[in-house]
Amino acid sequence: MLLARLTVDHSHGDRPVFLFCGQTAITNQAATRYLARNHERLSRTYRTGSFVLLLKVVNSQAYGPDVVELVADVTRAARAPLPSAPRPSALQ
Template sequence: MIVIGSKHNLPNVTAGKDVRALIEVATLASQLGSDVVTESSNEFRGSNDGRTEFCIGGPLGGANTRTGGHLTAHLPGIAILPYSEGPESAAFVVGGQRYLFEPDSQEYALVAKFTPPTATRPIFLICGQSSLANQAAIHFLKRNHRNVARSLASVDRFCILIKVSDIGTYGFQAAALERDVTGDAFARA
């Protein structure tokens, strides 16, 4: 199941780069022989039950309310600052460190995997500071999943930060693993 969000402050309109990210995930699932169902974050409520869920998009501006719910319920050590005119607009805060959103220059995406107590299958959360960061994270993981998996303490539950640099030159393709933030992300204050 793929849960897709809307553009910031535009309900029921999905960003083109999020559609591309959805296509990447759907293609991978199809190659593995899985049926793919898509849901709107504005409409879907409930557990993922026995379905693996890919939830794509950040919660700011009401873009993906399900992501906001997942962050609150399962990743309490992550904060996303609101959009503003200042340099900390849409910054991620993890373990006291701020990861700034520099549109079209440098951006970040969080990728987490966890299984809620009400489900038997995991949720993969892809929460970028923009739709480009979402697309970059999925593209990066598609190409580097084996190396990333080897670097993790557990592939059953994790949260990593993907950094997208040199966007003006390389677009979504210049992504790299910034760091594993699992300990901080799942920690309760």
């Protein structure tokens, strides 16, 4: 599942948007709980910037949305510009 904080130009205010993107309701709930438990650490680490984290729910059948692991911080990859597509060669 993905947990992301998206920010915009600060001239529009400092209200971030949080995106929880999982395949089931349990994964979305797990991401929400992860954010609630770790919001202070995430604030210190990312300050007012955006972040994108890949999370994993551990044994949701036994623990529900309560046990979540951080798999990877994919912020840099998510914010990188897309590679430019090769231009089609001119028709002759």
